[in-house]
Amino acid sequence: MTELFRDAYRYRELIWALAVKELTIRYKRSILGFLWALLNPMLLMLVLSVVFSKILVSAQPHYAIFLLSMLLPWTFFSQSLSYAAESIVGNADLIKKVRVAKLVFPIAAVVSNLINLLLSFIPLILIVIVMRHPFYLTWLYLPVPLLALAILTLGATFFFATANVYYRDVAHIVQILLQVWFYITPIIYSLETFPAKYRIFFRLNPVIYVLNGFRLGVYYGLLPTPASVIASFVCAFGALFFGYRIFRKHQDDFVFYV
């Protein structure tokens, strides 16, 4: 673990350059460029507010904020995982030709998506202003769930990046997994809509603890309970420990399988 942090620091310039490269390529040759990172949640919000306020009547006031406060971090998680599966295989050319610390690729994938997430908070702030939702002081707490989310995502990224080197099916499985995961996580609905006796099942989902901090802070203006904060960091560090261990064990063999 300490090795991970040491290497991440040592290769910080390279990681940053790769993350920026990722974003540059994603938005290159599009007229609006980086604006797409802002426009995506904006347009999504428009669609959702029409669907849920005019067509389906939602129980949640300011549904767009209710939704986006959790959907944006979820999008970061799911996009990172989709990228993760490709982060080693997609850089096969580099790995086969240059001696390079393999861990820079998954980390760079997460960093580039993190930049996207931070950009997507700008439209969220605009929406909060436009809808006259109060700005709670608990916004200041958001870096804490953000940290837990980034660590959890990095751990999962290490795992899926490794798995996809050996079995290319993983990239496809991840897509299906993410779709199922999306629906069993209370993102588009509220956990309160479920009878209390079923809620226990949701506690098994490690993402909930991390994502919940965002909704509580932005939408409700509440802080998570200490138990939930501890749970989120236990899940996050657990994932990182597990994911990085597998990654480290196999990283020297990647070059033979990509």
Place this chain on the structure above:
Amino acid sequence: MNDPSLAISVQNVSQRFRVIHERPDTVRELFAKFRGKRTSYRDFLAVSEVSFDIRKGEILGLIGRNGSGKSTLLKIIAGVYRPTSGTVEVHGTLAPLIELGAGMHHELTGRENILLNGLLMGYSKETMRERQQKIIEFADIGDFIDAPVKQYSSGMYMRLAFAVATEIDPDILVVDEILAVGDFAFQEKCVQRLRSFRAAGKTIILVSHSLTQIEEQCDRVILLEKGKLTIDGSPAEAIKTYLGGTATIEEPVLVDSPSPRA
């Protein structure tokens, strides 16, 4: 390796490859394997028990037929492959020029690639910024430096790659068969640069099928045949053996292994 006059020490290095297409590449094949439909596959010894030292300031040539293990050996020295067995010790910084434009991203411009390439080779942003101008001057590709490299000709590609690898001033340069690209003037420039490298006491490993080039440039030549080192000596001697094909080697390097991948 305690001898300070050595740049690289290669000891008993072997590299085993599993012949790729028989590996369970998808989950379905993995299940097929569990059900007992075991595919037999073969291990391929690309480099076998190779040992040699390279002195600082030496220019070493590496020759051999296609598939004799030259590139694999270079990749082991460059740290791309971890050898199956044996050790490699490298003293000093090493710049690999193993494949054309390794580490270049085709969507990025030449200028962006210079930075990325340098960072990939382990240099700091600071260093790369300092050297950027010299790299651009040496590559001499004009306005193309700000165009995406996918628009480059293979010559331009190579000029930029060569410029980056040599301008960052490594102690050891590993060059694989790339001097054949580029026009006459640029090749001349490359040879000049290799000479100045030698004058500066740097170590160079050169792989080439151009035997004239090997004979002109190298102090010492290693001949690889089917993964084994057969000659380690003067350029004339190695080239003669290579052309004569007189060296005898034990045959099968393909080993059947019935057990599944661990």
